[in-house]
Amino acid sequence: MPEGDTVWRAAHHLHEALAGRVLTSTEFRVPRFATVELAGETVREVVSRGKHMLVRTDQHSVHSHLKMEGSWHLYKPETMQRGKFRRPAHTIRAILRTDEWVAVGFSLGVIEVLPLADEDSAVGHLGPDVLDPEFDRDLAMANLATEPDLSVFVALHDQRKLAGFGNEYVNELLFLARLDPRTPVRDADLGPVVDRGVKLIHANRDRIERSFTGSIRAGQLHWVFGRTNRPCQRCGTTIRETSLGRVPTQERRVYWCPRCQPPVAGPAAGGRDV
Known part of the structure; x- marks a missing residue:
């Protein structure tokens, strides 16, 4: 699943291309919004909220x-006419046309058109956005503290507590903090973890290759993520893998070094070792 920096970067590119321009036509290839047409509306801005994207016009918010x-990809109108897409055409879910650019959304998990005043119905549940220049750290820390028995891995994934970190970030941040992913929130100092995460996601948002190690060489971008059964790049211990989640259907892959991230006494809620 894309991380918050991926969505931020996509929103930034769409904003540069669409902001201030009038939509000449729109298509939403989902039954609920198939008859919606936003032609004539001006795009005011495109922003990200955690892993969500909002294309705001003067009347509506296109939420994806x-x-x-x-x-989301950008094409010139003449390219659209030739049907030369970088993804299969049958996966198109939304098209926003202006005189200069056409934004095409492929395989979107969510696409909906809301009155601007109703935007909070889609994103109001999210915690503070880690890429927001005015990120509310105090609120994020308060949110994390509401479930002290939850594992730190599951807590940092919860977009209602703070929005923007995905599986890649959570695994890497816990390694850097030397925290076992199963550690209960009550036994962890998550302030430095969040602070480092905010710095990392800001540093990565403009990079082509996301890196957590300081290296951009192939095979050296991560400490633990995706490195099951390979040696830890810090100590040489074999990286392990398991699954954690509030419930089995919400489990995510966990990668950690047993030596660099030693376990603490007492199990955490919201996870099981498999």
């Missing part, structure tokens, strides 16, 4: 979530 496979 990329989920696992989604992406």
Whole structure:
């Protein structure tokens, strides 16, 4: 699933292309919004909120979530006419046309058109956005503290507590903090973890290759993520893998070094070792 920096970067590119321009036509290839037409409305801005994207016109908000496979691409109108897409045409879920650019959303997990005043119905549940220049750290820390028995891995994933960190960030941040992913929130100092995460996601948002190690060489971008059964790049211990989540259907892959991230006494809620 795309991380918050991926969505921020996509929103930034769409904003540069669409902001201030009048929509000449729109298509929403989902049954609920198939008859909606926003032609004549001016795009005011495109912003990200955590892993969500909002294209705001003077009257509406086009809300999308990329989920696992989604992406937004920009094309020139003449390219659209030739049907030369970078993804299969049958996966198109939304098209926003202006005189200069056409934004095409592929395989979007969520796409909906809301009155601007109703935007909070889609994103109002989110915690503070870690990429927001005015990120509310105090609120994020208060949110994390509301479930002291939850594992730190599950807590940092919860977009209602703070929005923007995905599986890649959570695994890497816990390694850097030397925290076992199963550690209960009550036994962890998450302030430095959040602070480092905010710095990392800001540093990565403009990079082509996301890096957590300081290196951009192939195979050296991560400490633990995706490195099951490979040696830890810090101590040489074999990286382990398991699954954690509030319930089995919400479990995510966990990667950690047993030596660099030693366990603490007492199990955490919201997870099981498999």
